Amino acid sequence: EDQVTQSPEALRLQEGESSSLNCSYTVSGLRGLFWYRQDPGKGPEFLFTLYSAGEEKEKERLKATLTKKESFLHITAPKPEDSATYLCAVLRMGYNQGGKLIFGQGTELSVKP
């Protein structure tokens, strides 16, 4: 059964304290792994797509990496505005065109000044 697990569930950092969020997955035929950021009461905001093991993507203080079994979201020198829930999802194909996203439960990141 396809499954996505994120850890930790919650992470509290001081401003400038770098860390990593983990997303482990089991899915038959990975067609893409996606990272989203979600602020309270809002829809997920797209951050990155990774397609194959070894791939890396960067955006400002965020860097996403992918292996055959997990993905990491590295946050370098975070700022309070980075506080949000970070969602990981894998794309499950098997439909006629688009496919569905299978999400983890998210990591709630809090960055204190």
Added chain:
Amino acid sequence: ETGVTQSPTHLIKTRGQQVTLRCSSQSGHNTVSWYQQALGQGPQFIFQYYREEENGRGNFPPRFSGLQFPNYSSELNVNALELDDSALYLCASSLSQGSSTPRTQYFGPGTRLLVL
């Protein structure tokens, strides 16, 4: 470029009632997916529409139904509302072009539904 929009933003219904949620896809996108997000959980796939037809469905009962219109906008209908249907309902749009390359899904702000 217009992003994904959803209406209404909030809704309160009572158990047994019916509700319709609406979504306008991002400009140029032809595929719409609906997700249900309970508090503290990740979104769960309800179904997807492509070319006005249902293109896949998650583990939701038939009282969850949908439509896609020629302009690619979409509706989610839920009949016989239950207390557990209280959640944030998210619409996501993407562009499908018949290739095998997966396309990123972009989400709207969601509709918060409360069932009393």
